[in-house]
Structures are given as C-alpha cells and as structure tokens.
Amino acid sequence: MKKWTKRMMASALAATMLMTGTGAFAATTGAQTGQTAAVEAVKKQENKQFESRLDEIIARGYILVGTPGDYKPFTYLNPKTNEFEGYDIDAMKEFAKSLGVEARFVQTSWPTLMDDLLANKFDIAVGGVTRNTDRQKKAHMGDPYIEFGKAPLIRVQDKDKYKSLEDINKKEVRIGVNPGGTNEQFVRDHLKNATVTVVQNNLDIPGLVANGTYDVMITDTIEAMVYSKADSRLYAALTDKPFTRSEKAYMIPRGDFIFASYLDVWMDEMKLQGKFDELFHKWVK
Missing domain, CATH: 3.40.190.10 (Periplasmic binding protein-like II)
Known part of the structure; x- marks a missing residue:
C-alpha cells in the first residue's frame, strides 16, 4: 500500500509540475506572440513613411x-x-x-x-x-x-461636303484615327460604315488628311483648330457644333x-x- 501510495503521489506531483510548466510555457508563448505582433506593427508604421x-x-x-x-x-x-x-x-x-x-x-x-x-x-x-x-x-x-468636343478635321475644299455625322459615316469616306484614346472610341461607336485606318502616331494624321491619304480625322475641336491654323490646306469643321461635349x-x-x-x-x-x-x-x- 505504501509503495502504491508513493507512486500515486509521485504521479500527481509530476502531473502538477507538467501542468504548471505547460501553463507557464503557454503564457510565455502568448507574451512572445503579442510582442512580435507589436514589433511588426511598429515596423509597418515605420515603413509607411508618407501619409500621401x-x-x-x-x-x-x-x-x-x-x-x-x-x-x-x-x-x-x-x-x-x-x-x-x-x-x-x-x-x-x-x-x-x-x-x-x-x-x-x-x-x-x-x-x-x-x-x-x-x-x-x-x-x-x-x-x-x-x-x-x-x-x-x-x-x-x-x-x-x-x-471641347469631337469634330472633323478635313481639307478646305471639302468643307461643304462634310457637314454632319451622316456625311462622314459612309464607306467611301476614309478616316485616320490614333489608337487607344477617346478619338478611336468615338469612331468605333459612331462611324461604323466609314473606312477606318488606325495610325500609330497621332502627329502624322493631319498631314495625311492634307495630302489626300485620308478624308477625315476625328479629333478634339481644340486640336483641329490648331492644325487648321498651322496648315492652310486643312479646315476645322463643326467646331461651333461638335458631335460631343x-x-x-x-x-x-x-x-x-x-x-x-x-x-x-x-x-x-x-x-x-x-x-x-x-x-x-x-x-x-
């Protein structure tokens, strides 16, 4: 009985020590986790050098x-x-x-x-x-x-030929347009019957209209006015009544x-x- 009692007491003590140790370990681990999170938060704040x-x-x-x-x-x-x-x-x-x-x-x-x-x-x-x-x-x-608004840049001799969207939206009308912007979007949406060519360099299109390669360049009223001012062969049409605003x-x-x-x-x-x-x-x- 004495041996059995001693074994029981030893087992109980070991269990108590194990439980105490485990609790301490858990507490320590929790504290370390909290400290790590705090350090990370500080680091994040330090890395955020600028508010704006x-x-x-x-x-x-x-x-x-x-x-x-x-x-x-x-x-x-x-x-x-x-x-x-x-x-x-x-x-x-x-x-x-x-x-x-x-x-x-x-x-x-x-x-x-x-x-x-x-x-x-x-x-x-x-x-x-x-x-x-x-x-x-x-x-x-x-x-x-x-x-501003979208308007056609055309040749001077064609100023009585293209007075509306309907006049331009025809298969025989050749349009040059730059890619990726609102000019191309407008042409794709509203001039589906015209013959459209995408010209990579927007700066080339006015000259190509002036020399007869294309009939129309759809662009902003402001850009159309600038190009017509610079080249007497060109005419900024419908700038007072553009297709869009x-x-x-x-x-x-x-x-x-x-x-x-x-x-x-x-x-x-x-x-x-x-x-x-x-x-x-x-x-x-």
Missing part, C-alpha cells in the same frame, strides 16, 4: 508626369529639342513650382496610359486627357480645365484624398489667377 503621395513627391524633390507627347496643343515631344512642350506641359511646370519640386516628364502612350499610371510609372497623367466615368472607375480625374482633366491614382485635394485647390488657383487663360492664348489662339 503629395508628401512623397515633396520629399523626393520632383514629380513624375506621364504624357504621350503626340497631342497638340496639349503635349508634344519636339524631335529637334527632345523636350516636351505644350499647354499641359507648361501647366505641369506650374504645378511642380507650386510644390517646390522639379517636373520630370515620362513618355507613355494612349493605349497604355491607364496601366502605366496604375503601375506607378508616374504620379500624374496629362496631355489632353478626356474626363469621363470609364477612367474615373480606375483612377481619379481632377477638376476640368477646358471644354467633354472636358479635359488631369488624372492621378485614386484613393489619395490629400493629393487629390491639393490638385483641386491648385486648379482653382490657376483659374482665379487667369493662368489657364494665358495658356489657352499661348497654345490655342
């Missing part, structure tokens, strides 16, 4: 501006100087100045404009970007700065209220000080 892209831009000392460089008068990559120029280029230099940073321009294309913005290849997209709900679904379109805006990644708010306030200041009017007279009139 606005702060990041100011800290790095420059803003990356994405632009196609083929859409006069808003953006043009001059082959002689290898520099961007135009309405939106000047505007972005003013934007950078307001931030106290340098404007650095990154060439993109209309088909890749949105993807490049979402891939953080630049901070803002400009160059005659049409403000619409399709783009707003993926990015943030800022306040509008200029109104739209607005231009600057596009940034969505979800950053601070950056978007700064952009909107800057836009308001540009309008109040007449800066956009100055740009219009410089690049359009």
Whole structure:
C-alpha cells in the first residue's frame, strides 16, 4: 500500500509540475506572440513613411508626369529639342513650382496610359486627357480645365461636303484615327460604315488628311483648330457644333484624398489667377 501510495503521489506531483510548466510555457508563448505582433506593427508604421503621395513627391524633390507627347496643343515631344512642350506641359511646370519640386516628364502612350499610371510609372497623367466615368472607375480625374468636343478635321475644299455625322459615316469616306484614346472610341461607336485606318502616331494624321491619304480625322475641336491654323490646306469643321461635349482633366491614382485635394485647390488657383487663360492664348489662339 505504501509503495502504491508513493507512486500515486509521485504521479500527481509530476502531473502538477507538467501542468504548471505547460501553463507557464503557454503564457510565455502568448507574451512572445503579442510582442512580435507589436514589433511588426511598429515596423509597418515605420515603413509607411508618407501619409500621401503629395508628401512623397515633396520629399523626393520632383514629380513624375506621364504624357504621350503626340497631342497638340496639349503635349508634344519636339524631335529637334527632345523636350516636351505644350499647354499641359507648361501647366505641369506650374504645378511642380507650386510644390517646390522639379517636373520630370515620362513618355507613355494612349493605349497604355491607364496601366502605366496604375503601375506607378508616374504620379500624374496629362496631355489632353478626356474626363469621363470609364477612367474615373480606375483612377481619379481632377477638376476640368477646358471644354471641347469631337469634330472633323478635313481639307478646305471639302468643307461643304462634310457637314454632319451622316456625311462622314459612309464607306467611301476614309478616316485616320490614333489608337487607344477617346478619338478611336468615338469612331468605333459612331462611324461604323466609314473606312477606318488606325495610325500609330497621332502627329502624322493631319498631314495625311492634307495630302489626300485620308478624308477625315476625328479629333478634339481644340486640336483641329490648331492644325487648321498651322496648315492652310486643312479646315476645322463643326467646331461651333461638335458631335460631343467633354472636358479635359488631369488624372492621378485614386484613393489619395490629400493629393487629390491639393490638385483641386491648385486648379482653382490657376483659374482665379487667369493662368489657364494665358495658356489657352499661348497654345490655342
């Protein structure tokens, strides 16, 4: 009996020690887990250096501006100087100045404009970007700065020939259009009977209309006016009654209220000080 009692007491003591040890281990493990989580939280907070892209831009000392460089008068990559120029280029230099940073321009294309913005290849997209709900679904379109519409750029001798959408929407009418933007979308939606050719370089199309390769270029009223002013063979038709009514805006990644708010306030200041009017007279009139 004594041996049995001793064995029972030893077993009970061992069980008690095991249970006590296990509880201590569990408590220690729980404490360590809590400490690890706290450290990770601190690390995450440290890695989040900037509350907004606005702060990041100011800290790095420059803003990356994405632009196609083929859409006069808003953006043009001059082959002689290898520099961007135009309405939106000047505007972005003013934007950078307001931030106290340098404007650095990154060439993109209309088909890749949105993807490049979402891939953080630049901070803002400009160059005659049409403000619409399709783009707003993926990015943030800022306040509008200029109104326009889709209109035909044609030859002077054809100004009495193309007076309506119906006049253009015919198989014998040859249309040249740049890919990936709202011009091509309009042509695909409204000019299905016409003979359409996609021309990769938007800058080539006005000259191809002037020399008779194509009959019509569907573009923005503003671009049509600029090209007709530069080439006496061309005529900007229906600019007083365009096929559509739209607005231009600057596009940034969505979800950053601070950056978007700064952009909107800057836009308001540009309008109040007449800066956009100055740009219009410089690049359009």
